[in-house]
Amino acid sequence: MMSLLYTAGSPFARAVRIVLSEIGLDYEKREETSIPTEEERAAATPTLQVPTLWDGDLTLWESGTIVEYLLSTYPQRPEVELPLARHAFRAEHLWRDKLTFSTIQTFGTAATTISQLKWTGVGIDGNAHLERSAAKLAHILDWLDEGLDDRDQGFQPGCVSIHDIFLAAHVRFVQARPLGLDLDLARYPKVAALLERLDERDSLKSNPIWWWEPGVIEYGQDGTPVF
Numbered sequence: 001m002m003s004l005l006y007t008a009g010s011p012f013a014r015a016v017r018i019v020l021s022e023i024g025l026d027y028e029k030r031e032e033t034s035i036p037t038e039e040e041r042a043a044a045t046p047t048l049q050v051p052t053l054w055d056g057d058l059t060l061w062e063s064g065t066i067v068e069y070l071l072s073t074y075p076q077r078p079e080v081e082l083p084l085a086r087h088a089f090r091a092e093h094l095w096r097d098k099l100t101f102s103t104i105q106t107f108g109t110a111a112t113t114i115s116q117l118k119w120t121g122v123g124i125d126g127n128a129h130l131e132r133s134a135a136k137l138a139h140i141l142d143w144l145d146e147g148l149d150d151r152d153q154g155f156q157p158g159c160v161s162i163h164d165i166f167l168a169a170h171v172r173f174v175q176a177r178p179l180g181l182d183l184d185l186a187r188y189p190k191v192a193a194l195l196e197r198l199d200e201r202d203s204l205k206s207n208p209i210w211w212w213e214p215g216v217i218e219y220g221q222d223g224t225p226v227f
């Protein structure tokens with residue numbers, strides 16, 4: 001059986017968990033609930049980050065690489081109205097799709113950098129790199145909104161793409177933490193509509209992102225934080 005190392009709060013790992021659910025793959029959930037030592041993380045990946053996936057003899061890290069592997073290795077798609085994309089990138093839009101995905105991942109990296117620095121005592125205001133990171137989020141959302149055809153479609157019309165899933169994971173991550181960031185999604189109506197539709201999907205509901213701030217130790221069944 002496959003095995004996934006992750007933390008409940010990681011948007012990169014959440015996107016991988018959503019893709020595993022979309023394909024209908026069972027896996028051992030190696031959820032970290034305490035901060036691992038450097039050696040423990042290094043045993044899983046030299047990047048010392050989550051997620052890491054094990055499938056047979058194969059060990060993969062980097063969330064984009066993991067989902068590319070999953071989509072191409074496991075072609076089965078449960079019969080739902082809007083299925084998960086067959087491939088990560090459409091052959092006829094290869095470079096456009098790759099560019100869009102990399103840009104969404106840069107959004108995730110900027111967002112998690114802001115988050116990780118906040119919890120180690122460095123806020124956005126007055127920190128030039130974090131101010132630029134926050135500005136980056138707005139520019140990327142603007143560019144992504146322009147790239148969507150209309151309010152009824154995702155990045156790959158006719159299916160749910162990894163682009164849709166990762167963008168949802170990253171944006172909802174920012175909104176579920178007191179980072180001092182207001183993404184003002186009303187300025188990006190096509191992105192906002194896409195994320196609202198995705199919120200209703202079983203795979204996202206069964207892998208939720210919940211409110212977190214220092215002091216939250218667990219959650220009630222409905223996601224209410226327990227301090």
Ligand SMILES: N[C@@H](CCC(=O)N[C@@H](CS)C(=O)NCC(=O)O)C(=O)O
Binds near residue numbers: 009011012061
């Ligand atoms: N590029 C990586 C980013 C993963 C990442 O940033 N993971 C965070 C959690 S959201 C992490 O493990 N941070 C710990 C660290 O960087 O030391 C991916 O796509 O998998």
